[in-house]
Amino acid sequence: MTSILWLRRDLRRADHPALAAAHSDGDVLPVFVLDPAIYDSAGAVRQAWLARSLRALHDSYDGRLCLRHGKPEQVIPELAKEVGATAVHVSTETEPDGALRDKRVRAALADHQIAWVETGSPYAVTPGRVRNAQGHPYRVFTPFSRAWREHGWRGPSVEPKRLSFATAESDDTAWATLDDAATADGLPDLPEPGERAAMQRWHDFLDDGLAHYAADRDRPDRDGTSRLSPYLKFGVVHPRTLLADLVGRSAKGADRYGTELAWREFYADVLHHNPDSLWHDLRGDLGAIAYDDDPDLIEAWRQGRTGYPFVDAGLRQLLAMGWMHNRVRMVTASFLAKDLHVWWPAGAKHFLNHLIDGDLASNNHGWQWVAGTGTDAAPYFRVFNPVTQGQKFDPDGSYVRRWVPELRHLDGADAHEPWQQPDGYAHDYPQRIVDHAEQRREALDRLAAAKAG
DNA sequence: TTTTGAGTTGTTCGA
DNA sequence: GTCGAACAACTCAAA
Numbered sequence: 001m002t003s004i005l006w007l008r009r010d011l012r013r014a015d016h017p018a019l020a021a022a023h024s025d026g027d028v029l030p031v032f033v034l035d036p037a038i039y040d041s042a043g044a045v046r047q048a049w050l051a052r053s054l055r056a057l058h059d060s061y062d063g064r065l066c067l068r069h070g071k072p073e074q075v076i077p078e079l080a081k082e083v084g085a086t087a088v089h090v091s092t093e094t095e096p097d098g099a100l101r102d103k104r105v106r107a108a109l110a111d112h113q114i115a116w117v118e119t120g121s122p123y124a125v126t127p128g129r130v131r132n133a134q135g136h137p138y139r140v141f142t143p144f145s146r147a148w149r150e151h152g153w154r155g156p157s158v159e160p161k162r163l164s165f166a167t168a169e170s171d172d173t174a175w176a177t178l179d180d181a182a183t184a185d186g187l188p189d190l191p192e193p194g195e196r197a198a199m200q201r202w203h204d205f206l207d208d209g210l211a212h213y214a215a216d217r218d219r220p221d222r223d224g225t226s227r228l229s230p231y232l233k234f235g236v237v238h239p240r241t242l243l244a245d246l247v248g249r250s251a252k253g254a255d256r257y258g259t260e261l262a263w264r265e266f267y268a269d270v271l272h273h274n275p276d277s278l279w280h281d282l283r284g285d286l287g288a289i290a291y292d293d294d295p296d297l298i299e300a301w302r303q304g305r306t307g308y309p310f311v312d313a314g315l316r317q318l319l320a321m322g323w324m325h326n327r328v329r330m331v332t333a334s335f336l337a338k339d340l341h342v343w344w345p346a347g348a349k350h351f352l353n354h355l356i357d358g359d360l361a362s363n364n365h366g367w368q369w370v371a372g373t374g375t376d377a378a379p380y381f382r383v384f385n386p387v388t389q390g391q392k393f394d395p396d397g398s399y400v401r402r403w404v405p406e407l408r409h410l411d412g413a414d415a416h417e418p419w420q421q422p423d424g425y426a427h428d429y430p431q432r433i434v435d436h437a438e439q440r441r442e443a444l445d446r447l448a449a450a451k452a453g
Numbered sequence: 454t455t456t457t458g459a460g461t462t463g464t465t466c467g468a
Numbered sequence: 469g470t471c472g473a474a475c476a477a478c479t480c481a482a483a
Contacts, residue, residue: 132480132481132482133481133482134481138480138481139479139480140479140480140481142481143480143481143482376479380475380476380477381474381475381476444475448476451476451477
């Protein structure tokens with residue numbers, strides 16, 4: 001018997017339940033489908049990262065990965081017929097578009113009496129499984145995370161020792177497309193692709209980073225995070241693998257890291273139950289908030305030319321690295337939503353376009369949290385101050401100086417307030433495009449007005 | 454069923 | 469400089 005292992009957000013070989021399931025069916029044909037509907041919507045950085053990750057995946061599957069280009073609902077059934085596969089194995093996809101796509105593929109396969117088998121998902125607990133006592137999904141993080149931990153998860157899946165592969169020709173033009181993307185001009189330095197690099201990074205982090213994680217994770221001027229998000233994005237490493245390694249480590253850092261993984265699972269769960277919340281307010285009942293749409297201000301924000309050093313540093317880091325520190329994601333998002341009064345999807349799209357780790361659920365629900373339209377009925381008055389956030393989390397200004405060369409002549413925390421320095425604008429750093437205190441009041445007024453209206 | 458208390462990530466003001 | 473209170477009202481989990 002031959003079965004197809006259709007890989008999507010599970011580009012690995014280790015700890016892979018769907019692979020184990022396919023293996024137990026007989027010969028395995030590992031396949032990736034380059035679907036223009038998804039691929040074309042990714043920015044150059046994530047395309048390059050996907051391309052390099054797929055090359056690494058091809059290697060880890062002994063050069064047996066079959067790459068095809070096209071619509072999965074056509075490609076997968078055709079390929080199944082071509083190789084005489086009797087089943088298609090996948091990890092469950094829970095993101096809205098992917099879930100719909102799978103429904104179409106599944107229907108097409110059913111027409112040919114080919115089985116569709118879902119085993120595992122990109123999450124330790126598949127979205128939809130964690131429920132409260134009434135059987136309802138959670139919409140508040142803390143109770144979710146408690147229930148999520150209590151629910152527990154399987155141990156890592158044992159990798160089949162000797163895989164027996166089926167083979168099929170790859171689409172050479174698809175590989176060419178990927179190779180072009182992988183080597184495109186102007187790409188930032190990207191992480192080393194592949195499972196081995198991911199695990200190397202993880203073990204380095206366990207050895208050197210975990211002990212200080214709880215404190216350092218909020219410091220963009222330090223290398224305090226695991227930087228595994230690009231690998232988690234495509235399932236090069238599975239969170240279950242990481243959680244298993246954290247067991248028995250009593251340090252605060254281990255607990256905290258587990259909590260951060262729980263956030264990823266929480267937002268996936270929320271999105272699973274509310275697919276429309278991907279691009280629309282989760283809480284549509286808040287009343288109509290008045291938004292602005294000034295293209296010049298939005299473009300200044302995109303380019304990191306707002307005149308607020310911490311904000312600009314983050315936005316420039318995003319363009320330069322394809323990555324931004326989490327703390328700064330919140331601050332820059334707050335600036336767009338609260339200081340420029342722009343509806344969050346514009347910012348979420350910009351992030352997704354440039355982030356190497358751009359994850360739909362985490363990104364868009366993170367934005368909704370900042371905008372106040374998402375989960376967490378948090379106080380409406382939570383508006384980040386871009387200056388004090390910088391002073392607090394980048395106390396000697398080194399993060400700002402790294403990404404904003406116009407401010408490198410300013411010492412220490414002076415870099416956060418060039419307007420306080422006689423030579424603050426000596427190197428053409430832009431003036432502030434809005435007054436934060438004024439716009440904070442404006443944002444609060446608009447929320448109050450929306451409520452009253 | 455009703456009630457109670459908590460809710461990632463903040464800021465400002467005044468003592 | 470430090471610290472606590474105030475900043476809405478609401479949702480939701482749990483007792």
